[in-house]
Amino acid sequence: MSIKDIVHRCRETNDYASLVSAIPYACTIGMGCMKAGDEVIFTLPANHSNIGNPTLPAIHGGVLGGFIEQSAQLHLLMMMETPTFPKVVDLSIDYLSAGLFRDSFAECKVLRMGRRIANVSVVVWQAKKEEPVATARAHLLLS
Amino acid sequence: MSDDKAPAQPLALEDGLNMFLNGVKHSMVLGMTLEEITPEGLIVRLPYSDKIIGNPDTGVIHGGAITSLMDQACGLAVAQAMSPDFDITPTIDLRIDYMRPAEPPRDVFAYVTAYRKTRSVVFARGVAYQDSRDQPIAHCVANFMRMGLSKVPWQAGPGAEAAS
Numbered sequence: 103m104s105i106k107d108i109v110h111r112c113r114e115t116n117d118y119a120s121l122v123s124a125i126p127y128a129c130t131i132g133m134g135c136m137k138a139g140d141e142v143i144f145t146l147p148a149n150h151s152n153i154g155n156p157t158l159p160a161i162h163g164g165v166l167g168g169f170i171e172q173s174a175q176l177h178l179l180m181m182m183e184t185p186t187f188p189k190v191v192d193l194s195i196d197y198l199s200a201g202l203f204r205d206s207f208a209e210c211k212v213l214r215m216g217r218r219i220a221n222v223s224v225v226v227w228q229a230k231k232e233e234p235v236a237t238a239r240a241h242l243l244l245s
Numbered sequence: 246m247s248d249d250k251a252p253a254q255p256l257a258l259e260d261g262l263n264m265f266l267n268g269v270k271h272s273m274v275l276g277m278t279l280e281e282i283t284p285e286g287l288i289v290r291l292p293y294s295d296k297i298i299g300n301p302d303t304g305v306i307h308g309g310a311i312t313s314l315m316d317q318a319c320g321l322a323v324a325q326a327m328s329p330d331f332d333i334t335p336t337i338d339l340r341i342d343y344m345r346p347a348e349p350p351r352d353v354f355a356y357v358t359a360y361r362k363t364r365s366v367v368f369a370r371g372v373a374y375q376d377s378r379d380q381p382i383a384h385c386v387a388n389f390m391r392m393g394l395s396k397v398p399w400q401a402g403p404g405a406e407a408a409s
Contacts, residue, residue, distance in 0.1 A: 105302055126298040127307035130274075153270040155335075162271035163336040164316035168309020172299075187300050190308045194340040 109185035118142075121176065128172050131165055135176065142180065144173040146206040153203065161201035166226060169208060170195060170238045174222040177210035178242055188220065188242035195238040204228050206235065218245055258282065258328050262321050272317045275310060279321065286358030286371070287325055289318040293350045304349040308383075311353065311373050312341055315385040318355035319369035323389045326359035326367055332391050334367060339387040347382050351375050357385070365391055 103111075105124065112118045118135045122128045131152055134145040146152070146161075146169045154162030171190050178188045206228050214221040219241055226236040262279055266272055266289075275297060280288040291297075291314040299307025316339055323334045347353050356378055357371025367389045372381040 105300075124301055125307070126296055126301065127309055130296040131309070151270060151274040154272075155333075156268050156270065162269065162313060162316070163320075163339065164309070164313025165271055167312035167316060167339065167341075168307065171309045171312065172307065175299075187302075189346070190343055192340065192342040193308070193312070194338065196338045197336050200335060 105179070105187060106185050109179055109182075112180075118176070118180065121179070125172070127168065128176075131168055131172075133169060133172060142177060142210070144169070144176065144208040144210075146208070148204050155200070158200055159203045161203065161206065163195075163197060163201075166197070166201050166206070166236050167193065167195055167238075169206065170224045170226060170236070171240065173208040174210050174224055174240045174242060177222065178212070178220055178244070181212070181215070182244065186245070188244050191219070191241040191243050193238060193240040195236055197236050199233075199235050201226070201235045202228060207231075213239075216244075218243060220244055258325065261328065261331070262287070262324060265324055266317070266321060269317065271313060275313060277314065277317055280354065282325065286322050286356060287318065289314060289321065289355045289357075291353045291355070293352050298349075303346075306347045306349065306353065308341075308343055311343070311347065311383055312339070314353060314355050315339070315341060315357070315371060315373060315383065316387065318357040318371055319359070319385065319387040320389065322357040322359040322369050322371070323367045326362050326369075327391075332393065334389040334391055337366070337388045337390050339385065342384045344381050344383060347373075348375060353382060355385075359389075367391060 132149040136143045152165040153159045208226045211223045224238045225234045227234045276292045280290045297310035359369040361368040370386045373383040
């Protein structure tokens with residue numbers, strides 16, 4: 103089944119688990135997705151294979167980056183009229199504190215949805231949403 | 246005294262960087278290897294594998310895996326710049342620009358340099374490529390903070406010996 107078909111089916115059932123599981127990279131880092139009404143929260147459960155700093159231990163900065171990118175892509179996929187994979191053009195991440203070995207959550211905000219480019223802001227937190235471990239902004243190409 | 250040991254430096258540096266890399270679980274999961282150390286920087290390889298596919302329709306690698314590669318490679322370049330001293334240097338921020346998708350099923354390389362070192366911050370930048378550095382897949386700049394700790398993770402941890 104193509105991504106387009108998967109997205110359409112997810113919309114009908116309002117369950118996006120099959121979309122996440124269709125993407126090998128998302129499965130590798132162990133991502134998930136929760137819907138709360140119309141809101142979407144992406145999840146990254148604590149996972150040993152995502153560790154970067156072995157002493158703290160802390161999540162690999164690259165994994166947080168991947169989580170952010172994947173969240174922004176999926177967030178847009180869910181909104182798009184004709185769902186095709188948005189391509190990340192650029193991504194800028196600020197690491198505010200170490201992502202510790204515990205569950206992480208991400209929420210995306212589309213600040214601008216143009217015809218071809220979308221600007222998405224992403225916040226990642228662990229304990230409290232008010233204390234983010236990372237913030238990011240990304241531009242994605244829609245067509 | 247230690248200045249006299251300059252010729253022996255490359256080997257010790259390579260061992261130290263490999264120990265650093267091997268201690269990073271996620272980079273091992275993705276199969277990253279230190280490919281080459283140059284006077285200015287270093288090259289890290291990310292092998293193509295099914296588990297880093299981002300688009301199942303095309304088999305193109307996910308940008309997230311490239312981000313992990315660049316973050317890891319920049320971290321190693323920072324360690325190289327700090328050498329012969331070591332420090333814990335978390336990433337403060339990272340920006341990545343994607344120029345073109347990586348072509349499946351080929352490996353991706355990162356060439357990175359730590360181009361400026363201050364008392365508190367080390368600045369790194371690099372490119373991800375497949376054929377040549379002149380045809381980059383992505384550009385990256387990342388800054389790292391110097392924690393100023395004498396102990397490094399792979400020396401402090403109980404599994405330090407196992408890492409090599």
